[in-house]
Amino acid sequence: xxxxxxxxxxxxxxSGAITKxxxxxxxxxxxxxxxxxxxxxxxxxxxxxxxxLVYIGFLLLNFAIIRSFTxxxxxxxxxxxxxxxxxxxxIAGFLITKISMVDAIMxxxxxxxxxxxxxxxxxxxxVRKTTPNEKKRYRKIIVGVIVIQMVALLLxxxxxxxxxxxFSNYLVSLLLVIGWLRLKIVRFRQSVMGLNRT
Numbered sequence: 001x002x003x004x005x006x007x008x009x010x011x012x013x014x015s016g017a018i019t020k021x022x023x024x025x026x027x028x029x030x031x032x033x034x035x036x037x038x039x040x041x042x043x044x045x046x047x048x049x050x051x052x053l054v055y056i057g058f059l060l061l062n063f064a065i066i067r068s069f070t071x072x073x074x075x076x077x078x079x080x081x082x083x084x085x086x087x088x089x090x091i092a093g094f095l096i097t098k099i100s101m102v103d104a105i106m107x108x109x110x111x112x113x114x115x116x117x118x119x120x121x122x123x124x125x126x127v128r129k130t131t132p133n134e135k136k137r138y139r140k141i142i143v144g145v146i147v148i149q150m151v152a153l154l155l156x157x158x159x160x161x162x163x164x165x166x167f168s169n170y171l172v173s174l175l176l177v178i179g180w181l182r183l184k185i186v187r188f189r190q191s192v193m194g195l196n197r198t
């Protein structure tokens with residue numbers, strides 16, 4: 001990964017597309033884009049080899065749309081993100097091949113997932129803090145996306161697409177709960193350490 005974005009950065013420097021002043025920003029952006037592309041291609045390959053490529057593509061689309069406004073757990077390293085993404089996709093792909101229709105339990109879990117998404121979103125982390133205005137705007141977008149999803153579930157999309165739509169929200173809610181718990185633990189540790197210093 002470092003070799004690739006280093007190579008691309010060198011090409012851009014030699015062509016005059018970037019300067020010393022903006023090199024760090026460009027390297028950061030290239031690294032993010034390359035990580036996202038590699039993760040996306042790898043999970044699509046998993047979907048292809050499992051015979052569920054279209055469904056995995058639909059899952060990624062749903063996941064990316066809602067996840068971009070929710071926050072939640074993020075892996076600390078690129079390799080951990082890569083591994084976790086592929087494990088989730090393999091599990092989702094397996095379940096997509098085994099589950100043939102939406103049942104009441106899936107609907108209940110989907111509704112609980114949506115309640116968690118609305119209640120916890122957008123979730124700040126150690127790096128990204130949202131402003132009060134962003135929180136209001138993001139929450140409105142999240143609710144709008146969930147309403148659109150619920151309407152889509154009433155349409156004759158096919159059971160597999162409905163299952164995939166639900167899976168994407170299951171994952172988003174899981175990542176939110178993990179992120180929320182992690183944030184609570186960090187804040188608790190900080191408060192305990194602050195008490196121990198006095």
